[in-house]
Amino acid sequence: MAEITIMTDHRAERSVTFFRKHKLLIMPLVFIAPAFAMFSIFVIYPIIQSIALSFTEWQGIGPKKWVGFNNYRLLLDDPVFWKSLVNNIYWLVFFLLAPVLGLFVALFLNQNVYGIRLVKSLFFFPFVVSQIVVGLVFAWFYDPAFGLLATLLDPLGVSLPPILADENWATFGIIVAGLWPQTAYCMILYLTGLNSVNPEMIEAARLDGAKGWRLLVKIILPQLKAATFIALVVTVIGALRSFDLVAIMTEGGPYNSSNVLAYYMYDNAIFRYRMGYASAIATVLFLIMNVYIVWFLMRLNKNEKGAR
Amino acid sequence: MRHFKTAVCAVALAAFATTASARDLVMNANTSDPAQKQAMEDLIADFEAAYPDIDVKFNLYDHEAFKTAMRNFLVSDAPDLITWNAGNRMKVFVDLGLLEDVSDVWKAEGLYESMPAVVGASSVDGKQYGVPYAYYAWGFYYRKDLFEKAGITETPTNWEEFLEVGAQLNAAGITPVTIGTKNLWPAAGWFDFLNLRINGVEFHADLMDGRVAYTDERVKNVFEKWGELVKADFYIDNHAGYSFQEALPFMNQGEAAMYLLAPFIVSMFPEDVRKQVEWFPFPTIDPEVGIYEDAPTDSFHIPVNAKNKEDARLFLAFAAQADVQTKTAATLDMLPPNVNASVKDDRFAKGGFAQLSKADGIMQFYDRDTDPALARVGMQGFQEFLKNPDRIDQILERIESERARIYGGL
Numbered sequence: 001m002a003e004i005t006i007m008t009d010h011r012a013e014r015s016v017t018f019f020r021k022h023k024l025l026i027m028p029l030v031f032i033a034p035a036f037a038m039f040s041i042f043v044i045y046p047i048i049q050s051i052a053l054s055f056t057e058w059q060g061i062g063p064k065k066w067v068g069f070n071n072y073r074l075l076l077d078d079p080v081f082w083k084s085l086v087n088n089i090y091w092l093v094f095f096l097l098a099p100v101l102g103l104f105v106a107l108f109l110n111q112n113v114y115g116i117r118l119v120k121s122l123f124f125f126p127f128v129v130s131q132i133v134v135g136l137v138f139a140w141f142y143d144p145a146f147g148l149l150a151t152l153l154d155p156l157g158v159s160l161p162p163i164l165a166d167e168n169w170a171t172f173g174i175i176v177a178g179l180w181p182q183t184a185y186c187m188i189l190y191l192t193g194l195n196s197v198n199p200e201m202i203e204a205a206r207l208d209g210a211k212g213w214r215l216l217v218k219i220i221l222p223q224l225k226a227a228t229f230i231a232l233v234v235t236v237i238g239a240l241r242s243f244d245l246v247a248i249m250t251e252g253g254p255y256n257s258s259n260v261l262a263y264y265m266y267d268n269a270i271f272r273y274r275m276g277y278a279s280a281i282a283t284v285l286f287l288i289m290n291v292y293i294v295w296f297l298m299r300l301n302k303n304e305k306g307a308r
Numbered sequence: 309m310r311h312f313k314t315a316v317c318a319v320a321l322a323a324f325a326t327t328a329s330a331r332d333l334v335m336n337a338n339t340s341d342p343a344q345k346q347a348m349e350d351l352i353a354d355f356e357a358a359y360p361d362i363d364v365k366f367n368l369y370d371h372e373a374f375k376t377a378m379r380n381f382l383v384s385d386a387p388d389l390i391t392w393n394a395g396n397r398m399k400v401f402v403d404l405g406l407l408e409d410v411s412d413v414w415k416a417e418g419l420y421e422s423m424p425a426v427v428g429a430s431s432v433d434g435k436q437y438g439v440p441y442a443y444y445a446w447g448f449y450y451r452k453d454l455f456e457k458a459g460i461t462e463t464p465t466n467w468e469e470f471l472e473v474g475a476q477l478n479a480a481g482i483t484p485v486t487i488g489t490k491n492l493w494p495a496a497g498w499f500d501f502l503n504l505r506i507n508g509v510e511f512h513a514d515l516m517d518g519r520v521a522y523t524d525e526r527v528k529n530v531f532e533k534w535g536e537l538v539k540a541d542f543y544i545d546n547h548a549g550y551s552f553q554e555a556l557p558f559m560n561q562g563e564a565a566m567y568l569l570a571p572f573i574v575s576m577f578p579e580d581v582r583k584q585v586e587w588f589p590f591p592t593i594d595p596e597v598g599i600y601e602d603a604p605t606d607s608f609h610i611p612v613n614a615k616n617k618e619d620a621r622l623f624l625a626f627a628a629q630a631d632v633q634t635k636t637a638a639t640l641d642m643l644p645p646n647v648n649a650s651v652k653d654d655r656f657a658k659g660g661f662a663q664l665s666k667a668d669g670i671m672q673f674y675d676r677d678t679d680p681a682l683a684r685v686g687m688q689g690f691q692e693f694l695k696n697p698d699r700i701d702q703i704l705e706r707i708e709s710e711r712a713r714i715y716g717g718l
Binding site for chain 2: 060061062074079139142143144145146162163164165166167250251253254255256267268270271272273274
């Protein structure tokens, strides 16, 4: 009996030492494991599955047919795909106005007057509202017959084109609607950033004769670097995954002129039952995003190394 | 006597057994509009009253959500009954082996005789895979007061009269036709009718089945006629920005006079406008061509993987009865496929029924008759054509290349 107890004690001791030896390796793994498991099941596995699907022809049920790179070949010849890609680039470029506008709104609101908190929250309001509501409201604004814009501009003798029904204007009409909440988001990022701007530094700059534009660019903006970085990240991601507004305002129309990759993917999967083709579009979108994500990660890595 | 006693006992026992284990019948439906929901709930209540042993579990889906969900539940967890559409939309699932052959119900209930108009739409290779509960006619809903204001006394019956009506309305400052093409399908109704009136039902069916090229001369003729309307300013401006409901205010406010649509629009008119609204069928274009109509058909189907197919068959038989169909169709503002049922006493239902009775053949609807991917590209083409009639050649090329991708070369 005694011998056995000793033996188990030995074993316990040995396992403790093993654990102790590798504590720095094991503990992080243990902590990461749950998140990693969830991430694998709900993110990594679907990504792999989706990429695999893009090499098949499948209507959502029934047999899958392996077609190799055929879906990608079809994509190259698909005018709607190219149109959607171009529109995505428009989104990306014009969405970058959001951080700029957000910065100016933040600078404007960053003052201590009576009731400024209320004004700030009003400016933030569009970000709180659902994208669907934003889209619906803007669609009503734009309505050429009964809308607010038409009602306001008609007496002035200005007649707008039917923004959402015009192939040349629809995308820009949607981007403007998207900029509204996005600007609010960037504004709040800059407002918090402005709180941490060192007042002594500004004082010093003022004494040295810096003011206005120069003060903003040379002294304040460098201190807002972190906020700018985050604002850029959320804006670019927002532009690439633009979907809700397109779906609610034009459904990609008129005749696909305002389509974007995310919506075209949905259109193919849900309305045309072309799961394979939709997966190919998703894969392309994923690759485009990857370029950006890699840049983001490298940047983050560099910053962290710099901090150490 | 002894035999009689045992028989009574057996029947009593059987009755007891069935009441003890109430039978569940699961039904998934896409009838989410208010009138549809009401009709379905009434139908289920009546069925449960007729078969107290059976307990119907009713799951209601939104129209679009149903289309996606259906592809999952038919395979993984099939209900005993579903609502769906006859024609090609049903055939897709029949080909995948997911819908049950219910020819036996048709035979037992004598439905071939009582529902002659919908046999074709319910059949694949001579077997029936569903039982229709309602169908409806498409046609022009127009405001009589606006017609009178423009000096029009009679509804147009042929193409020349139709063009003339449009000219008169335009002269009176009223847009002839309202349409919302953001939903795409309202434009497809126009294409269907023009093609049916110009080229007839056989050609239309061939086109829907991908056996004719979209670049065919006969298809171009259709767009030539359609272009006459576009050039004569028949349609409201900016229709591409409006859904089919959003195009309705133009008619309500007296700015547009007609809408080519189906009966579900009737309940959407405000009370005072509805009094002025009347109905006429799509005018003939070529007198040589017979009367062919779009009559989309809604039906019940049994999934192959259903658990309680026996009671599902009872439900199909029940829903096919004349008096049941009378009631259901009346709530829906639609028409009962059963010839022994009676049509609701209102001008829209009567008008539609009269037109369909005259018809030499019926189709379902563009996006129900052809491949879903082709329908999408086709309808986007129609929308583009209505805004840019001069791009017709490019548009037809594009639709044709999609047709060729799906159905192969000719």
